[in-house]
Amino acid sequence: MAAFYWGRRGGDTGKGLSLGGGGGDGGDDDYYFGDFDDGDEGDEGGLFRRRIILPELFDHRFLDAVLNEWQKTMMDLPAGFRQAYEMGLVSSALIVRFLAINTRPTTERFISRRLPQGLSREFIGRMIADPAFLYRLLLEQAATIGCSVWWEIKGRGERIKQEWDLALINVLTAMTCKAIVVWSLAPCRSYGNTLPI
Known part of the structure; x- marks a missing residue:
């Protein structure tokens, strides 16, 4: 593992700068982020990339x-x-x-x-x-709609054309219940109105 490192040659931080990059340091330019294994692209992107987190400063x-x-x-x-x-x-x-x-x-x-x-x-x-709350809610609703419609079609079979109104009520009920559960269990940082003193 490589730690944060200002220079390899002690106080010789200003000498030997090369505008072409690479210089004579053996190709080890990335001291801060560490050395990666062969085939590892580090934090170039993708699902598990390094994220910059804003610090929680209260000053x-x-x-x-x-x-x-x-x-x-x-x-x-x-x-x-x-x-x-x-x-x-x-x-x-x-x-x-x-x-x-x-x-x-x-x-x-x-x-x-x-x-x-x-x-x-x-x-x-x-x-x-939770900045992803809206996406979580939409994902839960999509899963609920898909599963409810599949269950209604499987359970009713050929009667689905005659009983579509009952199936629709069941799907809407499942959607409402799921939305209430997701809304109730989501973390919240709400600052309400102040009361007059």
């Missing part, structure tokens, strides 16, 4: 810097989120997730703006806690 200087980067102020945050910000309960990563959902024209923002206020707050709280 107000970092939080203000994040807000400035998005051209927002503390007063642009919702009341509950603003109170959690003032109390130091919100990290820089949470603010980035909230602003990414709430300021960019995304599917999540479209859905949250069409829901009633309480449901919208809970939906955004679930998206902040």
Whole structure:
């Protein structure tokens, strides 16, 4: 394993730089990410690539810097989120997730703006806690629809043409129950409205 390494020759870090790359270091240019085995492409991409994770910083200087980067102020945050910000309960990563959902024209923002206020707050709280929540919900719904329709066709057989309304009610009931279960069990970081003192 190779650790983070600034240079091999002690204080000789400025000498021997080559614009052509490679130089005379034996082809070992990648000290930080480690040496890979033959045929291993490292972290070039794919499903299991290395992800850059935003640190959970709670210092107000970092939080203000994040807000400035998005051209927002503390007063642009919702009341509950603003109170959690003032109390130091919100990290820089949470603010980035909230602003990414709430300021960019995304599917999540479209859905949250069409829901009633309480449901919208809970939906955004679930998206902040788990950015893949919407995809999980859609995947569960697709699996539920597929399995329910298959079960109804298998169970009813030739009667499916006469009893399609009952089959449809069963499929919709299964979809609703699955959506309620996924919604209830999903992690949530919801900051509600503040109560007047």
